[in-house]
Amino acid sequence: MAEATNAPRRAEVTVEGLTKRYGYHPFWHEVLADCSFTLRDGELTVLIGPSGCGKSTLINLLAGYDKPDQGRILLNGAPVAGPGSDRLVVFQETALFPWMTTYGNVAYGPRVARNVPKERVDERVQALLEKVGLQDFKAKYPSQLSGGMQRRGELARMMINDPAVTILDEPFRGLDAMTRELMQEYFVTILEERSQTVLFVTSEIDEAIFLADRLLIMSNRPGAILKEMEIKLPRPRNKDMLQTEEYLGYKREALEVLHAEAIKAFAGGSKSAQDFLEAFHKEHVEQA
Amino acid sequence: MATSITPRPAPALPPALADLSFGARAWYRLRHQFTNPESLKSLLLGIGGVVLLILAWWLATELLKLPRFEKLPGPVAVWSEFVSRNPPFGTSVFTPEYYMHILWSTLRILVAFGIATVLGVPLGLFMGWNKAWKDYTFPILELLRPIPVLAWVPLAILMWSGREEPIIFLAFLASFFATVLNTLLGVESIDEVYFRAARCLGAKPRHIFFKVVVPGALPFIFTGLQIGMGVAWFSLVAAEMLSGEYGLGYLIWDSYVLSQYSVIVIAMVTLGLVGYLCSAAIRLVGRQLMRWSTRGEA
Numbered sequence: 355m356a357e358a359t360n361a362p363r364r365a366e367v368t369v370e371g372l373t374k375r376y377g378y379h380p381f382w383h384e385v386l387a388d389c390s391f392t393l394r395d396g397e398l399t400v401l402i403g404p405s406g407c408g409k410s411t412l413i414n415l416l417a418g419y420d421k422p423d424q425g426r427i428l429l430n431g432a433p434v435a436g437p438g439s440d441r442l443v444v445f446q447e448t449a450l451f452p453w454m455t456t457y458g459n460v461a462y463g464p465r466v467a468r469n470v471p472k473e474r475v476d477e478r479v480q481a482l483l484e485k486v487g488l489q490d491f492k493a494k495y496p497s498q499l500s501g502g503m504q505r506r507g508e509l510a511r512m513m514i515n516d517p518a519v520t521i522l523d524e525p526f527r528g529l530d531a532m533t534r535e536l537m538q539e540y541f542v543t544i545l546e547e548r549s550q551t552v553l554f555v556t557s558e559i560d561e562a563i564f565l566a567d568r569l570l571i572m573s574n575r576p577g578a579i580l581k582e583m584e585i586k587l588p589r590p591r592n593k594d595m596l597q598t599e600e601y602l603g604y605k606r607e608a609l610e611v612l613h614a615e616a617i618k619a620f621a622g623g624s625k626s627a628q629d630f631l632e633a634f635h636k637e638h639v640e641q642a
Numbered sequence: 643m644a645t646s647i648t649p650r651p652a653p654a655l656p657p658a659l660a661d662l663s664f665g666a667r668a669w670y671r672l673r674h675q676f677t678n679p680e681s682l683k684s685l686l687l688g689i690g691g692v693v694l695l696i697l698a699w700w701l702a703t704e705l706l707k708l709p710r711f712e713k714l715p716g717p718v719a720v721w722s723e724f725v726s727r728n729p730p731f732g733t734s735v736f737t738p739e740y741y742m743h744i745l746w747s748t749l750r751i752l753v754a755f756g757i758a759t760v761l762g763v764p765l766g767l768f769m770g771w772n773k774a775w776k777d778y779t780f781p782i783l784e785l786l787r788p789i790p791v792l793a794w795v796p797l798a799i800l801m802w803s804g805r806e807e808p809i810i811f812l813a814f815l816a817s818f819f820a821t822v823l824n825t826l827l828g829v830e831s832i833d834e835v836y837f838r839a840a841r842c843l844g845a846k847p848r849h850i851f852f853k854v855v856v857p858g859a860l861p862f863i864f865t866g867l868q869i870g871m872g873v874a875w876f877s878l879v880a881a882e883m884l885s886g887e888y889g890l891g892y893l894i895w896d897s898y899v900l901s902q903y904s905v906i907v908i909a910m911v912t913l914g915l916v917g918y919l920c921s922a923a924i925r926l927v928g929r930q931l932m933r934w935s936t937r938g939e940a
Contacts (some may be wrong), residue, residue, distance in 0.1 A: 417842055437845030449839040453857035461854070478921040495934040511777045632883060 364430060365440075365518035365551040366417070367393040371425035372575075376482050383413045387576035389423070392635050393519065394568070395440065398545055398552045403572030404619065405626050410538035411556050412577065416553070417443045439467065446527045448504040450496040452583040454482065456507050457492040463472070463515035482510040491597045502533045509544060522554045535593070538564060542591050546607070559612070563604050564591060571611050574619040574627075609634065647735040664930065715904040723904040731902035733909075739852070743909070744916060746888035747878060750806065751920065753872050754813035762821030762870070763863055768827020769822070771855050783822060791816045791877040795884060809889075817870035824866025828859030861935055864928035868921055870933040875917045890916075 361526040375382040385408040393399050403409055410523055414420040416427060418436040427434040429441070450459045457479060464475045464617055483489045486506040490498075496504055523543075524604060529554045542565055545552055556562050562569055569583040585604055594602050613634050619627035662670070675681045696717050702708045704716030726734045733740050769776040769783075792811055796810040838860060840850050882891025891908045897905035 359737070416836070419838055419841075424655075439842065441842060443838065443842050445835050445839060449835045450856070451836060451839070451854070452930075454853075455934075462840075462845075466843065466845045466849045466853075496681040497934065511843070517842075570924070 357461045363518055363550075364395050365393075366395045366399070367519055367551065367553075368428040368431075369393075369425070370423050370428070371429065372412070372423035373568055374408070374415060374416060376422070378510060383524075384437045385565070386422075386577035387578055389572075389578045391427075391570055391579045393551050393553055395551055397567045398554060398565060399568045399570060400556060400566035401552045401572060402556055402559065402612075403558055404574055404616065404624075404630065406624075407572050407574050408498070408522065408577030409557075411487075413443060413521055414556060416519075416521055417441055419624070426609065431461065439463065439515060440518045442512050442515055442550060444508050444520065444522045444525050446524045448496065448501075448508060450504055450511070451509050452496050455493050455495055456488055456499065459496070459507060460510045460514055463511065467515075478514055479510075481545060482514055486510045494543065495571070500533075501529050502537055503601075504637055505529070505537050506540070507635075509541070513544070513557075518551065521641055522552065524556055526556075526558075534561075546591070549600045551567055557631050559605060559608060560596060563587075563608065564593075564596065567606060569604075569607060571615075573615055574622075580615065581608075583608060604606050607639075609638065647849045652852055659911070660851075679782075698915065704841070713903070714920045715907050716837065722906045724908050729923040731897070731900075731905050733897075733905045739836060740912075742888050742907075743890050744912060746886075747882065747890045747913075748916060748920075750813060750882075750889065751871075751874055754810045754819050754878065755871060757810075758814050758817035758870055758874070759867060762818045762866075763825050766825025766863075766866070767829060767855055768858065769853060770798075770826045776826070780826075783819070786817045791873070791878055798881075799885075805885055809886060812881040813874045813878040816873035820870040820873055821863075821866045824869065825847050825859055825863050828862025829855055830868070831862060832858035844921050860928075860932055863920070864924065864932070867924050871920050871924055872917065875913065879913065 369389060369391050371550060373384065374386040375384050377383055389412065401409060403559050415422050418434050418438065418441070418627065419607060431517045451462070454462065460482060461475055461479045464470045464478070480489070481493050486509055488503060488506055488510065491499060491503060496507065508525065526537050538561055554565055563585055566585045569585055570579050571581045574579070583604065616627040616630045616634070620631055675685060687716040700717045702711040703714050704718055723729050723731060724734050729737060769779055794815060798811045802811055804807045806835060832854065836854050837850060840854050843902050845853065879891035879894070883895040886892040890913050893909045894906050897903065897909065
């Protein structure tokens with residue numbers, strides 16, 4: 355594979371005391387408060403947190419679309435100043451350009467970078483399209499592809515740019531349950547193969563543990579990291595591991611933190627926390 | 643480690659409209675129009691409506707000669723003028739003058755609409771793309787836009803000395819505002835996520851302009867061009883009534899002055915047809931450019 359020939363790069367992201375507020379004084383509300391963590395080189399870090407906890411804000415800051423009010427983000431020790439092709443975001447739903455064919459979308463990154471000769475770009479696009487199984491759909495527009503195909507197109511567009519850091523913002527949102535499961539298995543294979551620095555953001559606990567080397571659990575608004583967990587399930591991973599005692603232990607541990615957080619949020623009047631508590635109660639208290 | 647993770651092969655898609663050649667698409671559309679009972683019903687109802695309109699017109703003007711309608715030309719009078727080899731009022735499908743009028747109006751429209759597009763689309767794109775540029779120009783646009791084009795007539799005559807220039811200027815003006823505004827709306831309608839995706843893929847501003855802003859705004863641009871074409875004809879006819887020696891607007895006014903009323907209706911119907919063809923041409927170009935858009939395929 356073309357990417358494998360690249361010399362291994364180090365990519366470590368350090369987030370220090372990140373604070374972000376919206377609105378204006380004294381009416382502002384804090385979305386992130388003193389949020390600190392590290393994305394280790396070559397690790398797949400999964401960030402999980404209740405909806406509305408500031409995950410998207412955090413992604414915007416990491417990608418450089420927005421600036422923090424306090425704190426800083428370092429990529430290999432250098433502060434992040436704005437968007438750049440070293441940090442690639444795979445967005446919720448899909449962000450494939452609707453006016454470009456699948457081929458055009460995948461070729462977009464190298465085309466704007468202009469550092470690769472044309473024939474070489476073509477070669478790599480073809481190879482990646484084949485890898486994600488879209489070679490027969492290269493002349494189709496995104497609106498002609500299924501949800502799962504669109505996600506695979508996104509993946510090819512990401513891999514061709516070979517970013518030092520990949521940020522995936524709930525990439526399976528909007529997919530039906532079966533496609534979602536298929537995509538999880540698919541992504542885990544691809545990401546394991548690349549073994550680069552990845553931040554995967556989700557609100558699904560099973561997805562989180564299945565994918566993660568390390569799990570970060572985020573608090574309710576204002577968002578901060580509540581707990582870090584090393585997930586030592588063996589790789590390559592498959593869905594059978596979701597039945598193992600080890601896996602269930604991780605899940606229980608993570609859910610306890612999320613549960614405690616939901617109780618706090620519930621006291622603060624959050625409706626989504628109410629849903630979470632109800633579901634938690636049903637699955638873990640009544641069954642016991 | 644397993645490298646072959648080829649997903650299950652997806653079933654082949656049925657031929658999509660977007661993949662077909664232009665001629666094939668036109669043929670399928672036409673065939674559907676005549677074979678599908680629903681479409682056929684719509685078509686027949688549409689034709690029925692037009693027939694009823696002509697019938698009512700004939701009843702009011704020629705058979706019953708209702709008050710207020712008695713002076714108006716009826717369908718029979720108009721038709722016999724229109725297809726006469728030797729028309730009493732000098733305008734029929736066999737007279738070269740008829741085509742001269744159409745040609746003149748169409749040429750003026752092409753010039754006015756062309757200038758409006760060449761100036762209006764880039765201006766709208768820049769306004770949508772660059773906030774400072776929009777802040778600077780938008781108030782001017784919003785002040786000038788609501789002024790009816792007819793209010794510009796005296797100034798247009800004062801500004802331009804020739805016979806053609808004021809007419810073209812007025813048609814241009816109407817078309818220009820519609821084009822700029824819709825192009826601007828088009829850029830603003832583009833989802834922020836595409837700008838973000840382009841930036842983290844390494845796109846520089848010029849790439850974003852040509853590969854995100856322009857194609858993303860295209861659906862609205864073409865809506866703007868359609869509206870622009872409509873209002874250009876509207877102001878052209880008004881301007882041709884005031885001055886000019888040829889043109890459909892001139893023909894209408896001249897026939898009124900000379901009491902050749904059937905010709906008025908001939909010119910009106912011709913305007914409708916030519917205007918429709920112009921809009922259809924824009925739609926056609928739009929469809930070709932926006933094969934990706936599901937909206938473009940009706």
